[in-house]
Amino acid sequence: MKFQRFPNDSLRLLLIILFVCSSVTPLAHGQEKSQPRTIGPKRPLKPKDERDVLEKKVTELSGDLDSAKKAIRDAAEAELKALGPAIIEFLPAIGTDSSAEWKMRLERIRDSLEKQEMQAFTLPTTVTLSGSMTGREALIKIAEETGNRITLGELPSLDREVVTEFEATPFWEAFDEVLDQLELTVAGGDGEVMQLMPRAPNAPLRIAAAGYSGVFRLEPLIVQKTQQLQDPAQNNLQIQVLLSWEPRLDPVFVKFPMDAIELVCNDGQVLQPKMTAEETEFVPTGGAQLQVGLNFILPERTAKKVTRWHGKVFVSIPGKPATLEFDELTKDGKKTATLGNLKVVLEKARKNRDIYEVLVGISLSDGGDGTSSFRGWTNTHEAFLINQDKKRLEHVGWSTTRMTGKEVGLSYLFDVEKGLEGCKFMYRAPGNVVDQTVEFVLEDVPLP
Numbered sequence: 001m002k003f004q005r006f007p008n009d010s011l012r013l014l015l016i017i018l019f020v021c022s023s024v025t026p027l028a029h030g031q032e033k034s035q036p037r038t039i040g041p042k043r044p045l046k047p048k049d050e051r052d053v054l055e056k057k058v059t060e061l062s063g064d065l066d067s068a069k070k071a072i073r074d075a076a077e078a079e080l081k082a083l084g085p086a087i088i089e090f091l092p093a094i095g096t097d098s099s100a101e102w103k104m105r106l107e108r109i110r111d112s113l114e115k116q117e118m119q120a121f122t123l124p125t126t127v128t129l130s131g132s133m134t135g136r137e138a139l140i141k142i143a144e145e146t147g148n149r150i151t152l153g154e155l156p157s158l159d160r161e162v163v164t165e166f167e168a169t170p171f172w173e174a175f176d177e178v179l180d181q182l183e184l185t186v187a188g189g190d191g192e193v194m195q196l197m198p199r200a201p202n203a204p205l206r207i208a209a210a211g212y213s214g215v216f217r218l219e220p221l222i223v224q225k226t227q228q229l230q231d232p233a234q235n236n237l238q239i240q241v242l243l244s245w246e247p248r249l250d251p252v253f254v255k256f257p258m259d260a261i262e263l264v265c266n267d268g269q270v271l272q273p274k275m276t277a278e279e280t281e282f283v284p285t286g287g288a289q290l291q292v293g294l295n296f297i298l299p300e301r302t303a304k305k306v307t308r309w310h311g312k313v314f315v316s317i318p319g320k321p322a323t324l325e326f327d328e329l330t331k332d333g334k335k336t337a338t339l340g341n342l343k344v345v346l347e348k349a350r351k352n353r354d355i356y357e358v359l360v361g362i363s364l365s366d367g368g369d370g371t372s373s374f375r376g377w378t379n380t381h382e383a384f385l386i387n388q389d390k391k392r393l394e395h396v397g398w399s400t401t402r403m404t405g406k407e408v409g410l411s412y413l414f415d416v417e418k419g420l421e422g423c424k425f426m427y428r429a430p431g432n433v434v435d436q437t438v439e440f441v442l443e444d445v446p447l448p
Contacts, residue, residue: 058083058090066102073105080109085117085320088431093324093337110340114319114432121317121434124214125246127166127174135162135182142178146171149247149288151193157182158196171246172217176206188221188242190292191285213438216315217244220445221291225298235298236274239445240291243313247288252433253316254290256280261311263296265303265447271296299447306445313438319430321382326425329358340431347409349420355396356414358383358425363407382428383412388421 064076080087091110094103125146129138136158143150148171152158162181166174179185185199185206199206210219221240228234245251258273258280265271274295284290324337329349336345345361360383385393393414401409416423 054083054087055090058087059092062092062106065105066099073101077105077109081112085113085120088113088117088320089322091322093322093339095335095337110431114340117319118432118434121249121319122214122436124170124172125248126168126170128168129164129166129174132161132163134159135178135184138162138164138178139175142171142174146246147248149193150175151195153196155184155196155198157184157198170212170214172210172212172244173207176210176217180205180207186244186289188240188289188291189287190290191287192289193287194244194247194289211440211442213440214436215246215249216313216438218242218313218440218442219244220309220442223445223447225448227298237271237296237298237447238293239296240293242289242291244289245315245317249317250286251284251290251315251317253314254282254284254292255314256292256294257312257314258294261294262309263306264308265299266305266307267300267302269299269303271299271303271306273297303447305447307443309440309442309445311440313440315436315438317434317436319432319434321428321430324427324429326427327423329420329423329425339429342429342431344427344429346425349425351419352413354415356416356420358385358412358414359401359409360412360425360427361407361409381410383410384426385414385416385420386424386426387416388418388423393423 058080061076061080064072065080067073067076080091088110091106091113094106098106125148127142127145129141129145133141136152139150139152139158142148160182162178164174164178166177169177179196179199183199184196185203187195187197189195206219210217219242221242222238224238224240226234226236226238228236243254258275258277261273263271274297280292280294282290282292319340322339324339324344326335326337326346328335329346334345334347336343338344343363345363347359347361349356349358351357381398383395383398385395387393393416395412396415397413399411401411403409414420
């Protein structure tokens with residue numbers, strides 16, 4: 001089976017404004033009392049003390065970007081770029097009062113670092129590992145080397161010996177090869193962390209059943225025919241597929257364009273899709289995989305297998321989050337801050353009966369049609385106040401005041417004892433989203 005990535009560098013920024021991925025690690029297969037051990041970080045982070053030092057350094061260097069001396073400005077810009085994408089979340093937002101020189105340099109730095117980060121989202125992490133070891137040891141090393149979380153249970157086969165000969169091998173291929181040696185697989189499911197379980201007898205090897213493309217893995221799981229005797233128009237063929245991504249990533253939107261799908265059967269029949277465009281759009285609910293059912297018109301009985309399945313998958317992945325800060329909330333007039341291609345306008349802060357309301361507008365400077373981006377808004381954005389005592393104050397409710405393809409208005413309600421004087425409004429969101437169109441080819445999918 002082949003699975004190839006078709007590059008697409010467009011940005012869908014509004015998707016991430018609202019997406020906060022949270023996952024709960026359930027019990028691993030075969031475990032009843034003890035919680036499985038999850039190895040590897042969701043998104044590798046430095047220890048807090050190192051992060052504090054890095055944030056302080058970024059703040060100091062960012063100030064030097066507006067120095068009166070060009071040599072100091074040049075040196076600060078070069079040093080910030082050298083620190084890499086890890087500092088994106090610490091870069092200051094650009095406000096309306098920012099100088100043209102400071103704004104130009106900061107935008108140049110952010111653009112350079114975000115390009116590096118985008119490359120990390122489209123290229124797979126790799127594994128270099130050789131020698132004999134237990135499966136558990138191999139998976140721990142793979143998790144540590146790639147930054148991908150792997151949930152380990154107490155399956156006896158994890159203690160079997162495996163032989164590894166990986167030299168810059170993509171994560172999914174190395175992971176599947178180890179599982180195949182251990183006669184293990186991953187439980188299917190929507191929005192699940194990767195839970196290991198024994199591979200069923202006579203089941204195909206993982207490395208033979210799936211296709212790979214960079215950070216993605218695609219595998220057909222279930223094929224079902226529905227024969228409606230009373231209403232033949234309801235006849236249906238559903239193929240359930242499992243789309244997996246490296247667990248270090250948090251996709252916020254997935255779409256299977258049906259006009260780009262072609263399934264050719266052994267007898268030459270071409271399966272026709274039986275879904276609307278909206279039915280092929282999905283918002284992942286966390287975890288490292290998405291299981292979806294794709295419906296087709298039922299083929300003639302002479303079709304025994306899909307000999308060739310060609311299609312595409314569109315996926316959006318957010319970058320690192322950063323925080324936009326607004327002060328002097330009681331002053332009249334709009335306040336604007338930008339983060340990459342994301343622009344946030346604090347339009348008004350006012351008292352609304354017994355509580356206080358903060359109205360903001362969010363728009364894109366680039367990124368195409370973001371209409372589908374709004375599908376995952378429930379429990380997705382992060383906005384709060386820092387009150388007069390320097391304490392974080394969560395909002396007590398929010399609502400959408402307007403929405404278009406590229407712009408949205410939001411209202412946040414806060415219960416503030418001392419009013420908004422001296423408070424700061426904080427809005428946290430990544431400044432970029434990486435869009436990818438993944439092209440895949442699967443072969444010899446059996447039909448019932």
